[in-house]
Amino acid sequence: xxxxxxxxxxxxxxxxxxxxxxxxxxxxxxxxxxxxxxxxxxxxxxxxxxxxxxxxxxxxxxxxxxxxxxxxxxxxxxxxxxxxxxxxxxxxxxxxxxxxxxxxxxxxxxxxxxxxxxxxxxxxxxxxxxxxxxxxxxxxxxxxxxxxxxxxxxxxxxxxxxxxxxxxxxxxxxxxxxxxxxxxxxxxxxxxxxxxxxxxxxxxxxxxxxxxxxxxx
Ligand code: BG6
Ligand code: MG
Numbered sequence: 001x002x003x004x005x006x007x008x009x010x011x012x013x014x015x016x017x018x019x020x021x022x023x024x025x026x027x028x029x030x031x032x033x034x035x036x037x038x039x040x041x042x043x044x045x046x047x048x049x050x051x052x053x054x055x056x057x058x059x060x061x062x063x064x065x066x067x068x069x070x071x072x073x074x075x076x077x078x079x080x081x082x083x084x085x086x087x088x089x090x091x092x093x094x095x096x097x098x099x100x101x102x103x104x105x106x107x108x109x110x111x112x113x114x115x116x117x118x119x120x121x122x123x124x125x126x127x128x129x130x131x132x133x134x135x136x137x138x139x140x141x142x143x144x145x146x147x148x149x150x151x152x153x154x155x156x157x158x159x160x161x162x163x164x165x166x167x168x169x170x171x172x173x174x175x176x177x178x179x180x181x182x183x184x185x186x187x188x189x190x191x192x193x194x195x196x197x198x199x200x201x202x203x204x205x206x207x208x209x210x211x212x213x214x215x216x217x
Contacts, residue, residue: 003215004159005102006150006177009113009136011044011169012187014090014125019082023075024055031071033059041192045170047114047143048072080117086124094203099130101208107215108132110153112166114143133157144172147180154180165214171195183214 011017021040028035039058043051052072056063063071102109110133111118118136122128135153142148154161166177169188174196177184185200186193193199200206 001163002108002159004108004110004154004157004164006110006112006153006157006164006166006182008045008166008168008170008173009111009115009118009121012167013092013095013111013127014086014121015092016083016086016090016121017044017169019079020051022082023078024051026078027071027075028055028059031059031061033061041171045114045144045168045172045176047137048076048116050143051075076117083117083121083124086121088125088127091125091127092203094206096127097208098203098206098211099127101211103130105215108157108159110135110157112149112153113137114140114149144170145175145179147176150176150180150182154182168196169193 007013010020020043021037024040024043025035035055035058042054046054049072052068052075099109109131111122111131113136116137118134119128122131133153133156135149135156139152140148150164150166151161154164162181164182165185166173166182167185167187168174168177171192174184174186174193178195184196185198186196187200187202190199
């Protein structure tokens with residue numbers, strides 16, 4: 001059966017997870033509380049709105065709708081400022097090698113990201129043309145761990161869900177891939193991503209042979 005490969009963006013293709021963290025930390029500090037890297041794990045793969053809800057829970061703060069909207073805008077403005085000068089040097093190691101291999105073998109490739117900033121980021125780093133399909137935060141109603149983003153990507157690729165392979169750095173993303181019946185590959189700390197079918201610290205540990213195996217099976 002035809003296989004499809006779905007990549008998360010932040011923390012898988014580009015090292016933007018740190019900029020999301022910095023922008024949330026800045027807001028938390030302005031609101032008078034700390035926001036740690038450990039707490040930031042909960043934000044990976046999660047929509048901007050849900051992140052702010054969690055942040056306010058951490059800070060034990062209540063917000064009016066107006067404040068909530070203002071803080072969402074502020075966080076995104078700070079994030080966009082952090083990524084403004086981003087270029088291909090922020091692509092995570094060996095990601096282009098894998099994309100190049102898939103493209104060269106006519107394997108369909110999709111992006112499955114919670115971010116509403118996905119397209120401009122892919123453009124900035126020069127990877128947009130690799131993706132046959134982009135499903136991002138502008139296209140889905142339900143955030144990861146709901147499988148909607150990956151199921152939509154599979155549908156648009158014309159590939160059965162159980163023939164899709166998902167690369168993810170977030171617990172919520174691994175759970176989304178698993179509930180979509182896809183093969184989940186965790187990129188990052190295996191202790192955190194222990195629900196994934198396969199784990200790698202980063203793409204430098206993934207061989208073309210491994211990818212060929214996924215395509216054949
Ligand atoms: C995900 C990130 O890819 O996108 C989350 O892992 C982020 O941390 C989410 O909150 C939404 O991103 P954006 O760019 O729409 O604020
Ligand atoms: Mg991610």
